[in-house]
Amino acid sequence: MLLRIVHRTGYEYAGMASHSFNEARMSPRSTLHQAVLHTKVDISPTAWTNTYTDYWGTTVTQFEVHEPHPRMAVTASATVDVQRPEVTGHGLSWEAVRDPEVFDDLSEYLLTSPMVEPPDELKARVEEIAGRSATPGDCAREVVELIHDEMEYVSGSTGVHTRASEAWANRSGVCQDMSNLTIGCLRAVGIPACYVSGYLLPAREPEIGTPYTGESHAWVRWWDGEWVGMDPTNAIQPGGRHVEVARGREYGDVPPLRGIYTGTKSSSMFVEVELTALRA
Incomplete structure (x- = not known):
């Protein structure tokens, strides 16, 4: 599917910000199954910018504003051709996934942090699932179903600093929480898992040329001899x-955007995402 994405975000300050220093991760990746035909990041007011690729392979736009400004806006636009096939994995055994060489290669995707660590009650359920699953892939799919079935998507119910355990306690959250929680559960039983951010066109059968209001989205990948993606919010595999x-x-x-500023006490963030299918 050929998609156009326009992502507008930024901050409105309570007063005048005198300086701001920021990083934007809003440019889609070029991968085997995703070709970026066009991408552009516009910043207002005019800023000093620098673009680099971070440790994880993400394009980062650094920028600094050194003049008084009541508002800072970033608009990222891109045209992307997505031809993502279904990926089922290699059906690795538990022994193969827990091999020391896998840990050496993927240890960063096996270590837990307070943001993704599941509570003891959920961890016990996941360990029970792992104990009766023939393969790590079977376990991972059942964990995704568990999170999807028992968590309710409630927009605005959590923030970027909400821990996975807190979202689970309330049985509600957004895609970020469901992804963090899934990652923590998989790592708890020795399955390497990765966080993926991006966008999701909300219409399953979109009208060509019609803009749809969307938002940033998140899903996960786990290691099964190859990376297998799954969207726990929607219980589907990432596709076109x-x-x-x-x-x-x-x-x-x-x-997508973070930074610091000086000159005023508070700010509020705004976000708008628009996605348009240009070709099926």
């Missing part, structure tokens, strides 16, 4: 409607 922007261990590695 998913556009990948960034990868990392958890949300903290991939925020």
Whole structure:
């Protein structure tokens, strides 16, 4: 599917910000199954910029504003051709996934942090699932179903600093929480898992040329001899409607926009995402 994405975000300050220093991760990745035909990042007010690729392979736009400004806006636009096939994995055994060489290669995707660690009650359920699953892939798919079935998607119910355990306690959250929670559960039983951020065209059968209001989205990948993706929010495998922007261990590695500013006490963030299918 050929998609156009326009992502507008930024901050409105309570007063005048005198300086701001920021990083944007809003440019889609070029991968084997996703070709970026065009990408552009515009910043207002005019800023000093620098672009680099971070440790995880994500394109990062650094920028600094050194003049008084009541508002800072970033608009990222891209045209992406997504031809993502279904990936089922190699059906690795538990012994193969827990091999010391796998740990050496993928240890960053096996270590837990307070942001993704599941509570003891959930961890026990996942360990029971792992104990009766013939393969790690079977376990991972059942864990995704568990999170999808027992968590309710409630927009605005959590924030970027909400821990996975807190979202589970309330049985509600957004895609970030469900992805962090899934990652923590998989790592708890020795399955390497990765956080992916990007966009999802909300219409399953979109009208060509019609803009749809969307938002940033998140899903996961786990290791099964190859990376297998799954979207726990929707209980589907990422396909032609998913556009990948960034990868990392958890949300903290991939925020679309973050930074610091001086000159005023507070700010509020705004976000708008528009996705258009240009070709099926």
